[in-house]
Each structure stands twice: as structure tokens, then as C-alpha cells.
Amino acid sequence: MIRQTKVKTPRRPAPKKPSNTQKDPVGVYCRVRPLGAEDEECCIEVISNTTIQLHAPDGLKANRNGEYKETQYSFKKVFGIKTTQRELFEDVAKPLVEDLIHCKNGLLFTYGVTGSGKTHTMTGSPGQGGLLPRSLDMIFNSIGPYQAKRFVFKPDDKNGMEVQTQVDALLDRQKRDSQTSVPKTPSRRILDPEFADMISPEEAYKADGVDEDSSYSVFVSYIEIYNNYIYDLLEETPFDPIKPKWNGAGTPLRHNTEFIPPQSKILREDQNHNMYVAGCTEVEVKSTEEAFEVFWRGQKKRRIANTQLNRESSRSHSVFIIKLAQAPLDADGDNVLQDKNQVNVSQLCLVDLAGSERTSRTRAEGSRLREAGNINQSLMTLRTCIEVLRENQMCGMNKMVPYRDSKVTHLFKNYFDGEGKVRMVVCVNPKADDYEETLLVMRFAEMTQEVEVARPVDRPICGFAAGRRQRNQAFKEELTHRLEERGGPVDGESQTVLSQLLQSFPPLPPCEISGPNDDVTLPKLIEALEKRHKIRQMMIGEYNKTANMLKSILQEQDSNVLSKENFIQEQRGKLGEKDKMIQNQKNEIDRLEKKSKMLEYKIEILQKTTNIYEEDKRSLRHELESREQRLQREVSDKRRMEARMQGIVTDAKLKWEKECERRVNAKQLEMQNKLWVKDEKLKQLKAIVTEGKTENRQPHRPSREKDKDPPKRSASPSPVPTGPPVRPLHRRSHSAGGERWVDHKPTTNVDLDTVMQPNIPNAIKVTAPSEKALSKCDKYVLTHQEVASDGEIQTKLIKGEVFKTRGGGQAVQFTDIETLKQESPIPASRKRRSAETGPAQEGEPMEGDWTDVETRCSVAVEMRTGSNLGPGYQHHGYPKRKKP
Numbered sequence: 001m002i003r004q005t006k007v008k009t010p011r012r013p014a015p016k017k018p019s020n021t022q023k024d025p026v027g028v029y030c031r032v033r034p035l036g037a038e039d040e041e042c043c044i045e046v047i048s049n050t051t052i053q054l055h056a057p058d059g060l061k062a063n064r065n066g067e068y069k070e071t072q073y074s075f076k077k078v079f080g081i082k083t084t085q086r087e088l089f090e091d092v093a094k095p096l097v098e099d100l101i102h103c104k105n106g107l108l109f110t111y112g113v114t115g116s117g118k119t120h121t122m123t124g125s126p127g128q129g130g131l132l133p134r135s136l137d138m139i140f141n142s143i144g145p146y147q148a149k150r151f152v153f154k155p156d157d158k159n160g161m162e163v164q165t166q167v168d169a170l171l172d173r174q175k176r177d178s179q180t181s182v183p184k185t186p187s188r189r190i191l192d193p194e195f196a197d198m199i200s201p202e203e204a205y206k207a208d209g210v211d212e213d214s215s216y217s218v219f220v221s222y223i224e225i226y227n228n229y230i231y232d233l234l235e236e237t238p239f240d241p242i243k244p245k246w247n248g249a250g251t252p253l254r255h256n257t258e259f260i261p262p263q264s265k266i267l268r269e270d271q272n273h274n275m276y277v278a279g280c281t282e283v284e285v286k287s288t289e290e291a292f293e294v295f296w297r298g299q300k301k302r303r304i305a306n307t308q309l310n311r312e313s314s315r316s317h318s319v320f321i322i323k324l325a326q327a328p329l330d331a332d333g334d335n336v337l338q339d340k341n342q343v344n345v346s347q348l349c350l351v352d353l354a355g356s357e358r359t360s361r362t363r364a365e366g367s368r369l370r371e372a373g374n375i376n377q378s379l380m381t382l383r384t385c386i387e388v389l390r391e392n393q394m395c396g397m398n399k400m401v402p403y404r405d406s407k408v409t410h411l412f413k414n415y416f417d418g419e420g421k422v423r424m425v426v427c428v429n430p431k432a433d434d435y436e437e438t439l440l441v442m443r444f445a446e447m448t449q450e451v452e453v454a455r456p457v458d459r460p461i462c463g464f465a466a467g468r469r470q471r472n473q474a475f476k477e478e479l480t481h482r483l484e485e486r487g488g489p490v491d492g493e494s495q496t497v498l499s500q501l502l503q504s505f506p507p508l509p510p511c512e513i514s515g516p517n518d519d520v521t522l523p524k525l526i527e528a529l530e531k532r533h534k535i536r537q538m539m540i541g542e543y544n545k546t547a548n549m550l551k552s553i554l555q556e557q558d559s560n561v562l563s564k565e566n567f568i569q570e571q572r573g574k575l576g577e578k579d580k581m582i583q584n585q586k587n588e589i590d591r592l593e594k595k596s597k598m599l600e601y602k603i604e605i606l607q608k609t610t611n612i613y614e615e616d617k618r619s620l621r622h623e624l625e626s627r628e629q630r631l632q633r634e635v636s637d638k639r640r641m642e643a644r645m646q647g648i649v650t651d652a653k654l655k656w657e658k659e660c661e662r663r664v665n666a667k668q669l670e671m672q673n674k675l676w677v678k679d680e681k682l683k684q685l686k687a688i689v690t691e692g693k694t695e696n697r698q699p700h701r702p703s704r705e706k707d708k709d710p711p712k713r714s715a716s717p718s719p720v721p722t723g724p725p726v727r728p729l730h731r732r733s734h735s736a737g738g739e740r741w742v743d744h745k746p747t748t749n750v751d752l753d754t755v756m757q758p759n760i761p762n763a764i765k766v767t768a769p770s771e772k773a774l775s776k777c778d779k780y781v782l783t784h785q786e787v788a789s790d791g792e793i794q795t796k797l798i799k800g801e802v803f804k805t806r807g808g809g810q811a812v813q814f815t816d817i818e819t820l821k822q823e824s825p826i827p828a829s830r831k832r833r834s835a836e837t838g839p840a841q842e843g844e845p846m847e848g849d850w851t852d853v854e855t856r857c858s859v860a861v862e863m864r865t866g867s868n869l870g871p872g873y874q875h876h877g878y879p880k881r882k883k884p
């Protein structure tokens with residue numbers, strides 16, 4: 001066998017990670033204290049019950065040129081200045097106390113600048129007890145009746161807990177009682193005034209679900225960490241300045257004013273990898289008052305040490321540890337189970353940290369400066385640890401957390417590494433002076449909130465049936481009752497026996513026989529023994545009776561239990577049925593829900609479709625309306641137009657009827673004239689033709705005229721024999737003189753109602769030209785009527801000169817044409833007509849017509865006899881003239 005040599009302690013395996021994966025973030029709360037009377041400017045505002053807002057004080061704002069703006073910080077909960085200690089406890093510490101009672105660890109610390117209210121929050125003052133006294137009170141209110149006898153639980157100095165037998169515990173108690181004169185359980189009345197009225201009875205809290213079948217014991221420790229040294233505030237040294245010890249010789253070892261600096265303690269790791277202060281005093285306390293008294297003792301010691309060593313308390317961390325040991329009662333429910341493995345120890349750590357300011361608030365010189373540095377160092381380590389933890393958790397890294405760099409963090413290691421609930425109350429003073437420090441506090445607090453700690457798991461319960469304590473108590477009561485019954489009401493002896501029974505047998509008298517004549521001792525002894533025998537008999541009887549009774553009770557209980565079990569079974573069956581029914585209903589509900597969803601969906605789609613159609617309908621209706629309107633308009637337009645057209649048509653019809661009538665008349669006239677002219681020409685031609693062959697032969701009149709008027713034709717104008725005939729123009733002026741005219745007016749002429757009529761004086765009026773008339777005259781005029789292109793009748797006066805032919809006949813040479821024209825006063829119709837002929841011909845209407853007649857006349861007149869050209873013609877280029 002190889003024995004391990006005593007070298008360095010081998011490194012223990014890494015602490016077992018808790019099996020549960022559930023984690024909770026560190027609960028960070030913020031408490032704002034009221035502004036002090038001397039402070040004026042406030043730089044913190046509570047916005048909601050989770051958020052505060054910091055705004056830079058006026059001076060800072062001016063200096064930093066607006067660099068500091070308002071910042072908000074959120075916490076699990078924010079407690080404003082009006083928050084009472086009770087309210088704070090209820091939210092922050094009560095759950096931790098409940099956890100403690102249910103075997104779970106907790107850590108609660110206050111953090112903040114000096115003067116921000118950390119101590120007020122943790123400890124409080126008379127009438128305003130803080131979290132610590134309230135936690136102690138709640139613990140004792142909860143476990144009070146189930147506490148084990150003093151010394152049944154005994155710390156093993158390795159952070160563990162042992163269980164002692166009742167006897168050993170009794171022995172320890174007797175030992176302590178002989179050593180100290182301190183009253184076992186101080187009452188509220190004799191408490192130090194400092195702790196009087198910390199908590200009013202009506203504010204008392206009690207945890208639920210306390211296991212009555214366990215026995216409990218509370219142990220408290222109180223340490224101070226200053227300058228990275230740990231001091232035990234409850235250590236009772238022989239030189240305790242508060243309680244001076246005396247040596248055996250009866251003289252004090254030291255004078256009580258002489259102060260001995262306390263020895264610092266070291267941290268150790270127990271077998272469960274939990275850190276503990278080695279050799280630290282753990283005082284078992286049985287009541288709130290006793291616990292207060294112990295705490296007060298530690299406080300006093302701390303104060304004296306600080307005064308003596310000229311230390312500043314604001315730079316030390318104070319740690320108050322409440323340990324709760326609990327173990328199940330044995331099967332009888334009478335004693336604590338004598339099994340160390342069944343002992344559970346949970347602890348609640350209440351820490352009032354040093355002020356978080358970067359430099360000492362008062363003097364910082366020499367050794368004090370060094371201390372200040374150390375204090376800063378430990379808080380700095382705390383910050384670093386939190387930062388690394390956060391980083392590891394958030395980024396999945398495995399960086400080493402420097403817990404060992406300071407005592408405080410090293411002590412807290414288990415909480416962050418193992419399991420437990422961690423809570424922090426960040427205290428802030430809203431005064432302007434603290435602003436910059438408060439900002440740092442806020443940042444740390446925010447970061448801390450992001451760290452998660454494994455949630456403590458529930459401990460398995462021991463294998464014993466529940467309700468043991470109660471049964472045991474009931475049994476004891478029953479026994480007492482029965483014994484009382486048995487003893488009878490006024491039996492003095494049995495009273496004694498009873499009382500003896502309850503304690504033990506009476507002691508035997510001295511049995512030493514002084515001599516042969518001693519006749520007192522033996523009879524006394526016999527008497528005593530007889531008494532004992534009697535008692536024994538009685539007890540046996542009692543025992544049997546009780547046993548029988550118990551048997552019957554048990555049987556009764558058994559049958560009770562059996563029937564109860566049957567009932568339970570029955571109920572279970574029913575429950576199963578109900579469950580099935582519920583399941584069916586659930587399925588049905590699910591199905592219906594699905595269906596309803598489907599239908600909803602369909603409805604939605606239909607709704608959408610309806611909307612689309614509705615929209616279409618609206619737009620179509622709109623279009624229809626507009627079209628109808630347009631149609632209406634068009635119809636009325638059409639009607640108007642029709643009416644107008646009707647008017648125009650009737651007008652035009654009337655006009656055209658008239659016009660047609662007139663034209664027909666005119667045409668008739670023209671045709672007649674033309675006929676006549678043709679006749680005339682024919683006659684002339686005949687005359688010309690016949691002139692050469694048969695002179696003096698009577699020309700034939702055209703058949704028509706012959707019927708009417710048979711006179712002979714005088715003569716046809718003959719061709720000019722030599723040179724062109726003299727053609728004096730404009731001889732009308734002369735005509736009025738000595739000239740004589742043949743006025744030829746055919747009978748077909750219509751008698752026009754005109755004013756201007758050709759009236760030639762001395763003229764021989766003929767309806768047909770005759771030789772006789774022509775021979776007497778030298779001028780000839782033919783009045784010729786025809787229809788002009790505008791439908792009016794125009795009269796032409798065709799003038800000619802009469803001269804004698806060589807053959808002795810008469811000939812006429814036409815020289816001039818005058819036109820007389822009657823016009824309608826309606827210019828519109830004329831204009832329209834003229835427009836039809838085209839603008840080029842405007843100004844010279846009817847030219848075509850008379851030109852035609854004139855040409856024919858000219859041809860008739862100028863044809864020469866014997867021309868080898870045959871019937872030819874010659875233009876004379878007579879100027880055309882119109883009569884206005």
C-alpha cells in the first residue's frame with residue numbers, strides 16, 4: 001500500500017457542476033434613499049418601479065459641455081424613497097428565507113457608495129429593522145416549534161454538521177451552563193436598547209411548508225473583511241475586550257481596556273467544495289432575540305476594533321452568515337435521526353459591502369491610502385469576477401474567474417459556481433456629489449443582472465412517513481391522559497407514582513447496614529423495593545393495557561386506511577374516466593376550432609370577393625349613369641336639331657317650289673326664244689343661200705311664224721364686199737337724233753313689269769323684220785328675252801345697222817348688244833349660286849349665254865358668199881358690255 005506522502009495538498013477535482021440546467025439571473029434591486037437635509041440638488045429620478053433616470057448635476061453639465069446626458073437604468077425592481085423596510089424585505093429577502101428553510105442557499109448583498117443606505121438597508125435601526133433582523137425573525141417564526149434541543153446539531157469545524165444523541169447534547173449543555181452565566185434565552189425585555197423594537201409583532205412573517213418532521217437549528221457567524229483580512233466578530237477570546245476572562249488565580253489576564261488586535265482567519269474549502277472561514281465561531285441561537293443579541297455583540301466588537309485601530313468602517317465588508325441545520329426525526333418522531341448524511345445545512349449570507357467609492361471619502365494618507373487601495377481592490381475583483389462570469393455565460397467561453405484574488409469573492413465563489421439564489425440591493429443617494437460614483441455603481445449593477453446562477457434543486461425527502469412529530473405528540477398526550485385516568489382523581493399515592501413514572505423510579509434509600517441492631521434500613525429497603533415492585537406491576541399492567549389499546553387503535557386505523565384506500569381507488573377510477581372525457585372533449589374542441597378556423601378563412605375569402613364585386617358594381621353603375629346622361633343629352637340635341645332641320649327643310653321646300661316654278665317659266669321662255677333665234681338664223685341662212693341664185697325671191701318664214709304672220713322676209717344682211725364695215729361704237733347718243741330705227745319685238749316676248757323699257761322715238765315697231773321697214777330705216781334693234789343662269793329673265797337689245805346690198809336688198813349688221821336685267825332682291829341665293837360657279841367667274845355672270853347668242857348672230861351676219869372655206873366665221877372681238 002502506498003501511503004501518500006505529506007506534500008502539497010493535491011488539487012481537488014473541479015467542483016461538480018450542478019446537475020440542473022435551470023438558471024436565474026442575479027436579482028438586482030435598486031433602492032433610492034431620500035436626499036439629505038444638507039443636499040439640494042437631486043440627480044436621480046424614479047421613472048417607474050423598474051427604472052431610474054440619472055441626470056448630470058448642473059455643474060458637471062457645464063463642465064463637460066453636455067457630454068453627460070440623461071441615462072436610464074432598469075432593475076428587477078426599484079424602491080423609491082418612501083419604501084418601508086418591510087416592503088423591501090417582502091420583495092428582496094423573504095424569498096431567500098423561504099429558500100433557506102427549504103434547504104437552499106442564498107446570498108444577499110448591498111452595494112453602493114458610502115452614505116447611500118447600505119447599512120440602513122441591511123441592519124436598519126430601532127423601529128426600522130433592516131433585512132437582517134427581519135430575516136432572523138422570519139426564520140424563528142417559521143421553525144420555532146420544531147427546533148432541536150441545543151447541541152443536538154454540532155458544527156464539525158469543517159463546515160459540516162454532526163448530530164449528537166440526546167445524552168451527549170445534555171452533557172454539552174451542562175458543560176456550557178457551568179462555564180457561563182449568560183442567560184440561555186434572553187427575552188425581548190432585557191435586550192440591548194439598540195435592538196429593542198427592531199420589528200413590531202404585526203410585521204412578523206412566517207414561511208409556508210415547513211417540514212414538521214424535521215428538527216432545526218440555527219447557527220450564526222459574523223465576520224468582517226478589512227484590508228483583505230478576515231476577522232471573526234463572534235470569537236470569544238480570553239482577552240475579549242467586552243467580556244474579560246479571568247485566569248484561575250482570580251486576576252484578570254489583561255486589563256479590559258487593553259485591546260488585543262483580533263487574529264485574522266483563513267478561507268478553506270470543504271469536501272463539498274464550499275468555501276468557509278476556518279475556525280470561525282458559529283453560535284447556535286434559539287430565538288430572534290438571542291440572534292439579535294449575538295449580532296449586537298459582533299457589532300459592538302467591530303465598532304471597538306475600528307475605533308482602537310483607527311479604521312474606517314465604511315471600508316470594511318461585514319458578512320453575517322445564517323446557517324440552518326435540519327435533519328429528519330426518527331421513525332418514532334421522537335428524536336433527531338442519528339445519521340450525519342441525513343443532515344442538511346443551508347445558509348443565507350447577508351453582506352454589507354464596503355463603500356464603492358474609488359477613494360476614501362475622508363482622509364487618504366499613508367497606511368489609510370493602502371487600505372483604501374485594498375478595499376478598492378476587493379470591490380474591483382468583485383467587478384472583474386462578475387464581468388468574466390457574464391462573458392463566459394454570454395459568449396460560451398471558459399475564462400478563469402479570479403475569485404481567489406480577494407477574500408470577498410473567494411467566499412462568494414460557491415454561489416456563482418455552484419447553486420443558490422443571489423440578490424443584490426444597489427443603494428443610491430440622489431445627491432449631486434455622488435453622481436459620478438453612482439454612474440459606476442449603475443454600470444456594475446446592470447452588468448450583474450446579466451449573470452446567471454444555477455437554480456438550487458429541491459432536496460430529496462427522507463424515507464419516513466410524514467406526520468411523525470404529530471403522531472408522537474398525540475401519543476404522549478394520550479399516555480399522560482390514560483395514566484391520569486388510571487391514577488384516580490384524589491389518590492395521592494398514584495399522583496406520586498404518576499409523576500415518578502414520568503420521570504423514573506425513586507432512588508433507593510441507603511442500604512448500608514450500620515450494625516446488627518439496625519432494624520430500620522432493611523425494612524426501609526424492603527418497603528422501597530416493594531414500592532418499586534408495585535410500580536413495576538402497575539407499569540406492566542399499564543403497558544399491556546396500552547399495548548392492547550394501541551393494537552385496537554392500530555387495527556381501527558388499518559381498517560380506516562383500507563377503506564380510505566378503497567375510496568381513493570374508486571375516486572381514481574372516476575378521475576380516469578373524467579380524464580378520458582376531458583380528453584375527448586378537448587379533441588372535439590380542437591376539431592371544432594380547426595373547422596372554425598377553416599370557415600373563418602373561407603368567410604374572409606368570400607368577403608374579399610364580395611368586396612371586389614361590390615367595387616365592380618359601383619364602377620359599372622357609375623359608368624352606366626354617365627352614359628345615360630350623355631344619351632339624354634344627345635337625344636335632346638337630336639330633337640333640337642330635328643326641329644331646326646324641319647324648319648330649314650320647309651323653308652327650303654317653299655323656296656325651291658317657288659324657284660322651280662320660276663325656272664320652269666324662264667326655261668319655257670328661253671326655249672321659245674332659242675327656237676325663235678334658230679328659226680331666225682335659218683331664215684337668214686336661207687336668204688343668204690338663195691340670194692345668189694334667185695334674187696328677189698321671197699324668203700320663207702319659219703313654219704311657226706308663217707302661220708301667224710305671213711309677211712315676206714325683207715332681206716338678210718349680206719357679207720361686206722370690200723374692207724371691214726365701219727363700226728362706230730357708242731352711237732347711241734346719235735341714235736336719238738336723225739336716225740330711224742326698226743324696233744323688232746317678237747310676239748313671244750313676255751311683258752315685263754320693268755321701269756326701264758327701250759323706248760325709241762320714230763321707230764317702226766315690228767314683231768317680225770320686214771323689207772319694207774328695213775328700207776325706210778338705217779338702224780335695227782331686236783328685243784330678245786332669255787333666262788339667265790340665276791333664273792331671272794334678262795332682256796337683250798341686239799342692235800345693228802341697215803345697209804343696202806348690191807342686189808338692192810337690205811342687210812343688217814349687228815353692232816352692239818345691251819342687256820337689261822331684272823334681279824331678285826335676295827342676295828343670299830345669288831351669292832350661293834355664284835359661289836357654286838367659282839370665284840373666278842364672279843363679276844361676269846351669264847356671259848356664256850349671251851356670247852353664245854352673239855356668236856351665232858355674228859356667224860350669221862359675217863359669213864361670206866363664195867368662200868372656199870365653206871361656211872366660215874370671223875371674230876370681231878367686240879367688247880362685251882353690260883348694262884347696269
Ligand code: ADP
Pocket residue numbers: 032033034081112113114115116117118119120121314355427
Ligand atoms: P452606508 O451604509 O451606505 O454608508 P448608511 O446606511 O449608513 O449608508 O446611511 C447613511 C445615512 O442615511 C444614515 O443616517 C441612514 O439613517 C440614512 N439613510 C440611508 N438610507 C435611508 C432611507 N432609505 N431612509 C431614511 N434614511 C436613510
Ligand code: MG
Pocket residue numbers: 115118119120314352
Ligand atoms: Mg454602512
